[in-house]
Amino acid sequence: MSDVLFVAEHRRGDLRDVSYEGITAGRELADALGGDLHVAVISGSVEAFAESLNTPAVDAIHTVEAGEEFDHDTYAAATEALHAELDPAALLLPNSVNGLDYAPAVADSLGLPYASDAVDVAYDDGLTVTREMYGSKVETTVDVAGDQFVVSIRSGEWPAASGAGEASLEAFEFDADSVDDGARVQGYEEVGSGDVDISEADFLVSIGRGIEEEENLDLIRDLCDATGATLSSSRPIVDNGWLPKNRQVGQSGKQVTPDVYLAIGISGAVQHVAGMKGAETIIAINTDPNAPIFDIADYGIVGDLFDVVPALIEEFE
Amino acid sequence: MKVLVTVKEVAAVEDDFEIDGLSIDDRYLEYDLNEWDDYAVEAAVQIAEAADEDVEVVAATIGPERSEETIRMALAKGADRAVRVWDDAIADQTLLDVNAKASVFEQVVAEEEPDLVLTGVQAADDALGATGVALANRVGYQWAAVVNDLDYAAGDDVATVRRELEGGVEEITEVDLPAVLSIQTGINEPRYASLRGIRQAQQKEIAPHDLSDLGLDAETVDGALELTDMYEPESESDATIFEGGAEETATELANVLRDKGVVGE
Numbered sequence: 001m002s003d004v005l006f007v008a009e010h011r012r013g014d015l016r017d018v019s020y021e022g023i024t025a026g027r028e029l030a031d032a033l034g035g036d037l038h039v040a041v042i043s044g045s046v047e048a049f050a051e052s053l054n055t056p057a058v059d060a061i062h063t064v065e066a067g068e069e070f071d072h073d074t075y076a077a078a079t080e081a082l083h084a085e086l087d088p089a090a091l092l093l094p095n096s097v098n099g100l101d102y103a104p105a106v107a108d109s110l111g112l113p114y115a116s117d118a119v120d121v122a123y124d125d126g127l128t129v130t131r132e133m134y135g136s137k138v139e140t141t142v143d144v145a146g147d148q149f150v151v152s153i154r155s156g157e158w159p160a161a162s163g164a165g166e167a168s169l170e171a172f173e174f175d176a177d178s179v180d181d182g183a184r185v186q187g188y189e190e191v192g193s194g195d196v197d198i199s200e201a202d203f204l205v206s207i208g209r210g211i212e213e214e215e216n217l218d219l220i221r222d223l224c225d226a227t228g229a230t231l232s233s234s235r236p237i238v239d240n241g242w243l244p245k246n247r248q249v250g251q252s253g254k255q256v257t258p259d260v261y262l263a264i265g266i267s268g269a270v271q272h273v274a275g276m277k278g279a280e281t282i283i284a285i286n287t288d289p290n291a292p293i294f295d296i297a298d299y300g301i302v303g304d305l306f307d308v309v310p311a312l313i314e315e316f317e
Numbered sequence: 318m319k320v321l322v323t324v325k326e327v328a329a330v331e332d333d334f335e336i337d338g339l340s341i342d343d344r345y346l347e348y349d350l351n352e353w354d355d356y357a358v359e360a361a362v363q364i365a366e367a368a369d370e371d372v373e374v375v376a377a378t379i380g381p382e383r384s385e386e387t388i389r390m391a392l393a394k395g396a397d398r399a400v401r402v403w404d405d406a407i408a409d410q411t412l413l414d415v416n417a418k419a420s421v422f423e424q425v426v427a428e429e430e431p432d433l434v435l436t437g438v439q440a441a442d443d444a445l446g447a448t449g450v451a452l453a454n455r456v457g458y459q460w461a462a463v464v465n466d467l468d469y470a471a472g473d474d475v476a477t478v479r480r481e482l483e484g485g486v487e488e489i490t491e492v493d494l495p496a497v498l499s500i501q502t503g504i505n506e507p508r509y510a511s512l513r514g515i516r517q518a519q520q521k522e523i524a525p526h527d528l529s530d531l532g533l534d535a536e537t538v539d540g541a542l543e544l545t546d547m548y549e550p551e552s553e554s555d556a557t558i559f560e561g562g563a564e565e566t567a568t569e570l571a572n573v574l575r576d577k578g579v580v581g582e
């Protein structure tokens with residue numbers, strides 16, 4: 001009982017990045033535990049997926065044929081069956097939206113401790129997980145008791161595994177038809193298209209909750225007019241209905257890679273950063289010197305946007 | 318029918334704060350209803366308001382006496398009554414783990430027998446993001462996590478939800494009731510409590526329970542997770558921070574923008 005089992009994630013025919021990152025995390029943990037890294041891939045074109053996942057870090061890949069796409073009952077049941085067969089010390093799952101939809105159920109069914117959204121894991125006679133709290137304001141370490149546990153990992157925290165490996169490939173016998181069908185996926189829809197495509201812009205001025213009131217958005221629009229920038233935002237602005245969904249940057253919005261991303265009144269929550277960390281130059285204006293956005297910024301102003309933005313507009317008028 | 322909404326009082330941290338052992342010094346914390354739960358309460362109240370039949374909305378929380386003030390906000394917005402669970406054994410935990418929360422709410426569900434349970438996707442403080450789905454599994458309900466659209470009328474056996482996946486893709490799913498749905502921000506427009514609502518909330522019941530009231534013992538909440546350290550993350554920032562007043566810093570910033578060639582002159 002020193003192995004690690006990691007379950008990969010895919011959607012509509014493509015493996016998601018976290019699948020390769022989880023291999024790196026899983027390898028590190030397996031080495032610390034002195035065991036093997038097993039990777040499972042459930043549903044879809046499992047053989048093609050297995051080929052892609054077959055990187056040097058992996059010891060064994062288990063393919064589970066079961067429908068095309070994620071559904072939580074199938075994933076939970078298949079993962080639990082694999083767990084029973086392999087009896088790993090650590091079960092590693094992605095802390096993705098689909099991870100949120102089955103990892104807690106798996107941990108609960110297995111009766112194992114569950115540590116979610118890990119940004120680091122270490123094993124030395126016991127598992128220690130590093131995770132954030134209070135919107136990334138603090139980091140914590142958490143000791144997990146016991147010799148078996150479930151951990152979900154945050155995406156983007158481990159480098160992606162690559163290269164061709166020599167893992168053993170095994171088809172795992174699983175009766176997908178016996179699974180509960182009380183939740184039935186009907187389809188998918190792409191949302192957030194519209195008049196502008198913010199992912200095409202060279203210069204984005206992005207506004208967050210620091211703007212406080214819908215009326216104040218005019219100030220930011222003026223800045224966009226003066227500079228020729230395209231307006232985007234963090235999630236709360238869209239949740240409030242102040243801007244349409246196609247302006248939202250982040251995990252559940254758009255991924256953008258402009259030359260310059262100017263974040264105004266945005267704290268830099270992980271789900272926001274997921275959408276803009278690829279920008280060439282990141283600039284932040286924020287009253288809070290400890291705001292996480294400054295960790296990834298190239299330039300910053302610690303100051304009140306209601307003072308700085310008018311002065312900035314003046315520069316270009 | 319009955320809708321149970323799990324709610325949590327969470328603290329937001331001021332810009333400057335100090336850590337005192339394994340928690341943030343209380344002086345720098347401002348307590349409020351968890352953002353995600355605000356949307357869950359609204360979703361529940363909307364179901365009740367649109368219904369022909371009688372729909373009872375019950376808020377359930379794990380929280381100390383202090384949290385009653387916050388829980389009353391959920392009552393002011395239209396929940397009918399609340400259940401508050403607290404115990405010295407809960408207060409003793411450095412981090413109440415998912416298993417402990419699911420065990421507590423399992424008993425609340427056994428007592429209340431709701432048809433639908435709404436939770437927030439996560440709590441803004443510990444960000445475990447797991448209570449709803451763990452609870453569903455525990456009590457044998459169906460579930461859906463990260464729901465940003467809910468099509469459900471009181472009395473229906475099936476809810477049609479949209480789950481907000483990454484990258485602007487939504488999954489459309491039918492979920493059989495009874496079910497637990499974890500609600501994402503933006504699903505609706507949470508109302509402000511009216512003065513009348515606030516007045517009425519004073520009369521509504523917040524029933525306190527300790528673990529023994531629920532037939533549980535201290536061991537149930539003594540989880541496998543233990544917080545061992547809390548610290549401010551090492552800043553990885555190598556940002557150039559412009560110092561000075563608004564005009565000076567704006568000038569420097571304007572120069573950067575011109576340098577990068579994104580604004581013409």
Ligand SMILES: Cc1cc2nc3c(=O)[nH]c(=O)nc-3n(C[C@H](O)[C@H](O)[C@H](O)COP(=O)(O)OP(=O)(O)OC[C@H]3O[C@@H](n4cnc5c(N)ncnc54)[C@H](O)[C@@H]3O)c2cc1C
Nearest residue numbers: 208209210234235250251252253265266267271272287305
């Ligand atoms: C499943 C899931 C998916 C998510 N997807 C996304 C997503 O796609 N995109 C996204 O953005 N978020 C997403 N979120 C939400 C995310 O966790 C944060 O809640 C959100 O990004 C916070 O937005 P914000 O930075 O604008 O607000 P806050 O975190 O409230 O930050 C506001 C900032 O403004 C600063 N400020 C206040 N007043 C001023 C002033 N006068 N001048 C200058 N600065 C000021 C404050 O110091 C603070 O740093 C998601 C969350 C979940 C759980």
